[in-house]
Amino acid sequence: xxxxxxxxxxxxHRPFYRICAMEKRAxxxxxxxxxxGWYDPIGSEDRQVSLKVERIDHWLSVGAQPxxxxxxxxxxxxxxPKPGKKLEKADA
Numbered sequence: 001x002x003x004x005x006x007x008x009x010x011x012x013h014r015p016f017y018r019i020c021a022m023e024k025r026a027x028x029x030x031x032x033x034x035x036x037g038w039y040d041p042i043g044s045e046d047r048q049v050s051l052k053v054e055r056i057d058h059w060l061s062v063g064a065q066p067x068x069x070x071x072x073x074x075x076x077x078x079x080x081p082k083p084g085k086k087l088e089k090a091d092a
Contacts, residue, residue, distance in 0.1 A: 001024045002021055002024070002062075002065075003021075003024050003067060004019060004020070004056065004065070004066040004070045005020065005022060005066075006039065006067065006069060007028065014042065015041060016038070017038065017040075017041070018032075018039075019035070019036045019037040020032040020034065020036060021034045021059050021064060036051065036052050036055050036056050037052055038050050039073055051074070051077050051079065053077075056079060060081065060082070066081045
């Protein structure tokens with residue numbers, strides 16, 4: 001089973017994550033099928049997340065399951081973690 005989850009990079013007290021499609025049984029920092037974007041929790045609001053939405057939609061449509069954190073990031077970016085649906089991004 002393929003899951004969309006975070007892979008940690010960076011250093012101590014300065015995390016940086018890549019959003020990846022991986023096998024469920026693979027180790028946390030193991031082999032990646034495809035890299036789908038990145039997430040910088042310490043970055044400024046406009047440069048905090050970058051996603052390849054088309055590829056994420058593809059993986060969701062073939063049955064990949066996002067982790068709870070990735071699902072939350074997808075919702076914030078306006079991409080519903082359920083396949084085939086698009087969310088309207090709220091103007092804040």
